[in-house]
Amino acid sequence: MNWVMQVWEISLGNLRSIPQRLGTSLVIVIGIAGVVAVLVALLAMGEGFRHTLASTGSDDRALVLRSGANEELASGFAREQADAIAQAPGVARDPDGRALVSPERYILTNLVNRANQEPSNIPVRGVDPVAFTLRPEVRIVEGRMLVPGAREVIVGRKLAGEFLGTGVGDSVPVRDGDWRVVGVFESGGDVHESELWVDRATLDGVLRSSAVGSVMVQLEDAAAFDRFEQAVADDPRVNVDVKRQSAYYAAQSEATGTFIRVLGTVVASIMALGAIFAALNTMYSAVSTRTREIATLRAIGFGGGPVVTSVLVESLALALLGGLLGGLLAWVLFNGFTVSTLNFQTFSQVAFSFRVTPELLVRGLVWALAIGLVGGLLPALRAARLPVTTALREG
């Protein structure tokens, strides 16, 4: 019988006899399922956070901040500079020839987190009507749009679930008292859905300042960025930094995203170590209970190689089952689950959903198989090196 056939025959026999060793076999399956579930869940959290930020902004839009400021919160410059920026080359214009630039203001306020009743930093973005022209992805899903000049707020969709007082008709603190929530907006699942938007002129009035926090610019196309950036850098009237909007937001997920990813990997690695010991335990006992069978097979001519491989096949099969179970568990329990956390870099809350992606599930399976491999290897080698005659005699 050739090598492949031998492996096939022995493996089939092994797998068919698993019900006799159900308890120990289940230990591998459930142990590995646990590791994979935790790994996928924690990485899905990191992926959800990263995705929310990365999907914000696009390549053909630029964000202008005060020179040296890393985040919108720290940035502020005079109104005149915003006007100068609008005249730079590369800026798209609407059919009436007006520059498509949106001066915006970014401050923080506090809303109470529904989960732990804690006041949390929530961004408030002061916008002009042009901001909506620049952001076609923003749509009102409940209530109505802001009316300029009124102390009104539209709430990002993700805030509605997580923080108190964010329903249409409720009032939220912004500055100088509470402002009325008149609508809820969605924005393609990006970070703006964790913000409160208000009319910029009204906010300026309350803050008694017309300083601009940032300017969002719609470029003629993605390639116009360099032209625009150069012109703005050369302009002596302005002292600003220009970034591609997509790059700005992607960079914001770095610190927190990395933290979650590292935490998840460390925890899962330690669990995997435990699972390896469990797998070793199970496979050693699997081999030892079938000492006579293995010796018999060897005696009648099955090679050592196929025996080793068949033990590995058994271990990998159980590991695969565990990996699938763990991935399924993570997907069922966590996919789409929304949480909110503090983005270290911007010091404001970001609400996001866990994302169990196919890529993560595959990674979970790879870990499962790796654990199965390591857990099965040594026992497999022991099975192959059993001295046939003494093993046959063993009761």
Add this chain to the structure above:
Amino acid sequence: MKYLHLVWASLFRRKTRTVLTVLSIVVAFILFGLLNALIVAFNRGVELAGVDRLVVQGKYSLTEVLPVSYADQIRGLPGVAAVTHAQWFGGVYQERRNFFPQFAVDPASYMEMYPEFEIAPAQLQQFLATRTGAIAGASLARRFGWKIGDRIPIQATIWTRADGATSWEFDLVGIFEGRDKTARSQEGMLLFQWDYLDEARQFARGTTGIYIVRAQDPEQAVAVAGAIDARFANSQNETRTGSEKAFNQNFIKQIGDIGFIVQVVLAAVFFTILLVTGNTMAQSVRERIPEIAVLKTLGFTDSRALALVLAEAMLLCLIGAALGLGLVSVLVPRVAAAMESFLPGLGLDARTWLLGGGLAVALGLATGLLPALKARRLRIVDALGGHA
């Protein structure tokens, strides 16, 4: 105790199996220890908070600025023993990765408010006298190899200078140390003169970030907080005052319910370990049915058989737990030193050890119970006859 030898021998009948099971338990307790160290680190800031200290911030957000003139007004309120203030600077030293907190403070009143930060009197005098002077915590100075007399350049991301530049320079005139473990976890910051910030910055002159207030009587702290907020209600800059403890806790809580996530992960881990260990115990007892029967023939009572098996399970779990937590207690100081800049205060406390011990005992009971009951119920005749 006299049966320890018997229990020990039973345990190591199948060396490989026992060693692997113990290793699984060790791993579970390493994870338990590390995650608990994380929780301890997060709660450190809370412990630092003096019971009698309050924090006054802008009503709508911590990031609002408050007039520095509020200091005298707060000082004049009944029940207030001392007032100081601090403004977050938020600059970058060399590169963003080197992050550490920087605060512009009023040196005299700030160091008085925080007696747990100890500094040589001469250095404090120097700090008070030097406009561009700054003091750093001992661990921060160690981290960058700073010596007194060094010039420390920091790039501002928020506070542009009046001339439009963003680079600020400070002269390191002192190094302070925390007087206990909790205070030492706060050593990662740089303090400099608020006067210097205010005279050289481009905007927000005459303002500060937060006020820290000491109440004369801790019991009256709540009332004092209320009085402060009432004083500034309906003004251009309304305030929100709360305990320093709540203030520190708020950051951690905003990150999320870390405790909950940790518990979920640990539950998953221990459930798995339960299976592994339970399986080992069940197998072990099944194999030794004839032996247990012989013991009973010799005169061991049913209850004693139960006790032996249970003791075996407990010993297994306690050894694993002790090894695991022991390893963590050796590892953690090293990890803590490496992480001092982002996460100070990593460590194991008494609560972790107690909880760990309790978990080990519970694990032992849970995994040993069923096999132990089986051993108790064993009938000698059936067992020796091979069909138990």
